[in-house]
Amino acid sequence: MPNNFYEKAKELIRHTGxxxxxxxxxxxxxLLAEQYALTxxxxxxxxxxxxxxxxxxxxxxxxxxxxxxxxxxxxGDDRVWRFRVNTELHSHQHAHFICTRCTKVTxxxxxxxxxxxxxPLGYLFHEIELTIKGLCAECA
Amino acid sequence: MPNNFYEKAKELIRHTGxxxxxxxxxxxxxLLAEQYALTxxxxxxxxxxxxxxxxxxxxxxxxxxxxxxxxxxxxGDDRVWRFRVNTELHSHQHAHFICTRCTKVTxxxxxxxxxxxxxPLGYLFHEIELTIKGLCAECA
DNA sequence: AATAATATGCAACTTAGTTGCATTTATTAT
DNA sequence: ATAATAAATGCAACTAAGTTGCATATTATT
Ligand SMILES: [Mn+2]
Ligand SMILES: [Mn+2]
Ligand SMILES: [Zn+2]
Ligand SMILES: [Zn+2]
Numbered sequence: 001m002p003n004n005f006y007e008k009a010k011e012l013i014r015h016t017g018x019x020x021x022x023x024x025x026x027x028x029x030x031l032l033a034e035q036y037a038l039t040x041x042x043x044x045x046x047x048x049x050x051x052x053x054x055x056x057x058x059x060x061x062x063x064x065x066x067x068x069x070x071x072x073x074x075x076g077d078d079r080v081w082r083f084r085v086n087t088e089l090h091s092h093q094h095a096h097f098i099c100t101r102c103t104k105v106t107x108x109x110x111x112x113x114x115x116x117x118x119x120p121l122g123y124l125f126h127e128i129e130l131t132i133k134g135l136c137a138e139c140a
Numbered sequence: 141m142p143n144n145f146y147e148k149a150k151e152l153i154r155h156t157g158x159x160x161x162x163x164x165x166x167x168x169x170x171l172l173a174e175q176y177a178l179t180x181x182x183x184x185x186x187x188x189x190x191x192x193x194x195x196x197x198x199x200x201x202x203x204x205x206x207x208x209x210x211x212x213x214x215x216g217d218d219r220v221w222r223f224r225v226n227t228e229l230h231s232h233q234h235a236h237f238i239c240t241r242c243t244k245v246t247x248x249x250x251x252x253x254x255x256x257x258x259x260p261l262g263y264l265f266h267e268i269e270l271t272i273k274g275l276c277a278e279c280a
Numbered sequence: 281a282a283t284a285a286t287a288t289g290c291a292a293c294t295t296a297g298t299t300g301c302a303t304t305t306a307t308t309a310t
Numbered sequence: 311a312t313a314a315t316a317a318a319t320g321c322a323a324c325t326a327a328g329t330t331g332c333a334t335a336t337t338a339t340t
Contacts, residue, residue, distance in 0.1 A: 018317090019307075019317065019318075021305080022306095057320070059321080079215075079327075079328085080295090097259065108259070118231070120246070123280065125272065126240065127274065128270070128272050129273065132259070132267070132268050132269070133267040134265045134266035137263055159286065179327095199328065207328095217325070219297080263319080281340100287334105289332105289333095289335090292330085294330095295327090296332080297324105299322105301321095301322100302321095304318080304319100305317085306317080310312080310338100
């Protein structure tokens with residue numbers, strides 16, 4: 001149901017109070033349809049199947065989606081950001097699995113992290129990040 | 141005692157059974173002297189105070205040190221690798237603290253990680269990584 | 281000192297992401 | 311509907327980390 005993702009995306013973007021643009025809509029719909037985190041490149045490819053979109057604009061769309069908490073971005077060892085939609089169930093305190101062979105990133109929603117660890121004197125805790133590396137089901 | 145670090149570096153490199161080169165020695169000595177993880181750039185600056193070293197060679201030296209378990213490298217959100225020496229006490233299963241203001245990376249040696257979490261069916265565990273973000277003592 | 285294996289320097293390249301600026305588009309007010 | 315305004319877009323140029331190929335220099339061995 002690709003149409004469903006469009007409607008959902010429209011609702012989510014409207015809800016921020018900011019502008020609903022063609023590109024934000026298309027991009028978010030693509031991310032809603034995916035089960036794992038996508039790179040800028042991967043999103044670009046999917047987008048350009050239907051209609052060209054400038055890569056700089058996509059960077060800015062992704063930044064906007066991120067700032068508005070509609071997606072979160074994940075840093076990997078390959079120096080590439082990956083983007084995954086935030087759903088109600090899937091908020092932000094969870095671990096990430098990175099397959100070291102195919103580089104695919106999966107969000108481990110089950111895996112909750114207990115926060116506020118003990119830090120050296122004077123250090124201020126803000127966020128904790130748990131990344132598990134290994135092989136995904138397809139690569140193992 | 142900078143001389144001390146040189147001697148220690150020499151011993152560590154010799155112990156790998158590979159070649160002891162001027163650049164490996166200099167680089168490792170610098171890393172031994174530091175209390176936090178350094179970027180390629182930061183190491184380059186320190187090295188070039190005494191004597192020029194080509195940046196490509198430094199990349200290769202760091203790669204070699206890393207492969208030989210004399211240092212470990214840490215990925216950050218700024219797409220830059222940081223390098224920290226491995227001492228006996230300081231092996232590799234520990235968490236990292238990243239200051240979001242000054243970007244300094246500290247190894248939290250106390251903070252041990254319990255491994256082998258439960259993963260989706262078919263997934264193979266290899267490594268776990270814990271990163272804590274916040275402000276360091278100087279920036280808080 | 282001669283040899284062989286490996287490390288180094290240099291130039292050129294790759295790739296993700298950023299910046300400035302002129303033009304277009306979404307929203308709001310008329 | 312139309313005009314006005316603020317924000318989004320496209321394009322060209324740029325930045326910066328890291329990589330590759332190859333000729334030359336260095337290390338360790340004989
Ligand atoms: Mn996630
Ligand atoms: Mn460390
Ligand atoms: Zn995989
Ligand atoms: Zn700091």
